Amino acid sequence: MLKWQWRQGIVTLFFVAVGLLLAILVGYSQPAFRSADSGSLSARSGVKIEYPVAEIKTGLPLPSDRTEVQMAAACLPPQRTPTALSFQAKLVTPEPSRAVPKYKPQQRQEKVHPTNYGNRMQRDVHHRRVNNELLVVLHETVGDAHGAISTFQTPHYDDDNQVSYHAVISRNGTVIYLVPANKRAYGAGNSEFIGINGVEAVQTNPSLASSVNNFAYHISLETPVDGLLDDHPEHSGYTQKQYQSLAWLIARTGVATSRITTHAAIDREGARQDPRSFSFPKLLSYLNQYPRPTEIPPCPLPPQG
Numbered sequence: 001m002l003k004w005q006w007r008q009g010i011v012t013l014f015f016v017a018v019g020l021l022l023a024i025l026v027g028y029s030q031p032a033f034r035s036a037d038s039g040s041l042s043a044r045s046g047v048k049i050e051y052p053v054a055e056i057k058t059g060l061p062l063p064s065d066r067t068e069v070q071m072a073a074a075c076l077p078p079q080r081t082p083t084a085l086s087f088q089a090k091l092v093t094p095e096p097s098r099a100v101p102k103y104k105p106q107q108r109q110e111k112v113h114p115t116n117y118g119n120r121m122q123r124d125v126h127h128r129r130v131n132n133e134l135l136v137v138l139h140e141t142v143g144d145a146h147g148a149i150s151t152f153q154t155p156h157y158d159d160d161n162q163v164s165y166h167a168v169i170s171r172n173g174t175v176i177y178l179v180p181a182n183k184r185a186y187g188a189g190n191s192e193f194i195g196i197n198g199v200e201a202v203q204t205n206p207s208l209a210s211s212v213n214n215f216a217y218h219i220s221l222e223t224p225v226d227g228l229l230d231d232h233p234e235h236s237g238y239t240q241k242q243y244q245s246l247a248w249l250i251a252r253t254g255v256a257t258s259r260i261t262t263h264a265a266i267d268r269e270g271a272r273q274d275p276r277s278f279s280f281p282k283l284l285s286y287l288n289q290y291p292r293p294t295e296i297p298p299c300p301l302p303p304q305g
Contacts (some may be wrong), residue, residue, distance in 0.1 A: 019305050083131045083215075086290070105245040106174040112152040116164040116186060119178040120214055121204045130202050132215035135193055136250055136260045139220035140275040143229060145170045149219065152178055159208060163185045164219040167249065173241025175249055179218075187218030191266040196260060212266055217253060219246065221275055238276040247286035 124130050141148040145168050156162045164185040165302045179185040190209040192201040203210035221242050227235030250260065260283075263272045 019254075048134050083133055091121075100291065101248075101286075103244050103248060105169075105241070105248055106172075106176065107177065109177040110149050110153070112164050112178045113155045115157055116152050116162050118184045118204075120182065120184045121202070124210075124214075125203045125206045130214065132197075132200055132202065133259060134253060134255050135200075135212055135216045136253060136255050137188055137212065137216045137218050138189060138246075138260070138262045138275050139165060139218060139221045140167060140220060140227070140278075141180060141220050142191065142223050142227070144272070145176065145222040148222075149176065149178065159205065165220045167218075168220045168222060169242050169249070170222045170223070170247050171239055171242065173239065173245040175245050181217060184213050185216070185218045186213060187216060187220075188212055188263055188266055190268050191263075192268060193259075193261060193266050217255070219249060221246065221278075227276060232276075233273055234277050237279070238275075243279075243282050244286050247283060247290065250283075251290035257277070267268070 059134050088245075122129060122131070148165075148168060152164045164179050165187050166177070166179045166181055166185045168178065170176065184204070191211045192199050193212050194200070200215070201210035201212060203271040204214055221238050224236045224238070262278065263274045
């Protein structure tokens with residue numbers, strides 16, 4: 001009798017152990033979806049992930065209840081554009097994957113008064129950490145290049161009058177470096193950029209509206225004579241040398257094409273027109289001759305209905 005009970009106990013323990021093992025294996029097989037911003041909320045919980053969606057990088061099958069923006073973000077390469085805080089004063093040409101144009105513009109540097117630029121801030125006025133990807137913003141001088149540079153070299157102690165670009169490209173294609181690339185130029189007050197990360201703007205001064213300045217690289221093209229100090233929406237446009245030099249400079253930043261914009265496009269008030277008569281196809285015809293960073297790949301959209 002004791003022998004039979006002993007055998008029955010052994011069998012019972014065996015089945016209990018098998019049951020525990022199966023429970024553990026089933027538990028490990030369940031996928032754990034975590035949100036990019038909190039690191040703990042389930043993606044199936046109904047909580048909307050606001051920012052930054054670009055942090056969602058997973059090789060797992062995409063749940064069908066993710067939004068189109070989230071699905072597109074999941075396909076983003078880990079690094080397609082340098083962040084503004086990591087962007088150094090010395091622009092570095094990307095490693096060439098094919099032959100690059102031999103074009104190289106004339107270059108020179110002009111000093112700008114310190115009141116007209118500042119540091120790229122790591123935190124906004126609310127002490128939130130910011131590290132946006134670099135954004136190239138295109139402008140035109142409206143006056144001639146010499147007049148624009150003189151303005152930047154003049155002290156402006158009133159916040160509302162401070163203005164600058166990182167670089168100006170003259171009519172003959174000369175690249176004139178002004179504000180160091182790792183500093184914040186004051187090129188676009190009260191502005192925002194809308195892209196894959198949603199609405200981007202950083203407020204660094206409690207007295208002023210948020211803007212793209214903290215993560216922007218501002219490049220201005222010298223305006224042709226027929227557009228000088230003129231509010232007309234069009235003029236004769238920019239020279240071939242200006243387009244070539246602009247492509248050369250943008251290629252050196254490593255910025256993705258999707259993060260090239262204009263002052264007119266980011267101005268919240270809708271009052272800016274610059275750069276007028278600008279041809280993006282012409283810019284891209286030169287820019288595409290250079291090695292480009294990986295762009296956003298096409299991604300499958302979630303099932304409709």
